[in-house]
Amino acid sequence: MSLRKYLTSKVFFRQIMIAFVIVAILAFVFFNMLSFITNHGQEITVPNLSKLSVEQAETKLENLELDYVLLDTLDYQEEFPKFSVVEQEPKTGSKVKANRKVYLKINAAGYAYVTLPDLIEKTYRQAEPTLKSIGLEVGTVTYKPYLGKDMVLEMKHKGVAVKPGSKIMKTSKIDLVLGDGKIAFDETEIDSLMQLQEFEDTHE
Known part of the structure; x- marks a missing residue:
């Protein structure tokens, strides 16, 4: 059979159809396997x-x-x-x-502990942000006679004096004792001043 007759024969067209069917089946299997492997549409x-x-x-x-x-x-x-x-x-x-x-x-299981910084003789304006920056809060603020106004003299936690370097749990409140800006005289100094005044009065 010549090539021309073969290309126009039923046998050739039958083989072409079979080839298309095989390619279609292979393409269908390939794309379905690809979808399965990549979980296409299964979000x-x-x-x-x-x-x-x-x-x-x-x-x-x-x-x-x-x-x-x-x-x-x-x-x-x-x-x-x-x-x-x-x-x-x-x-x-x-x-x-x-x-x-x-x-x-x-x-976490609970609050972490932080090291209490040294705030002694620091001003209140310095102490407050320093405490907040490490997760502590300012508690009660009290004053006592001292020349330096608003200067930190003592630090307390739950009523107990604490020193710089102490380990304190985060979110705890630190009470501050500040100077009131007034000069403090102790009782001995007051007595001495009164005696001096009495001496001056008796010798006038």
């Missing part, structure tokens, strides 16, 4: 893990075919239970693929 909504324990979060993520990584422990926050999830990435409601890792930051 998972990231759940809200806030305030859950690590164990609770793990169970919830495993049920959705998601994984997790503990990223960090944050400073203690009262509104969250100890060791519970405070932050997560991706955020709640995000769409992800199966086996995606969700990064978690959890709450």
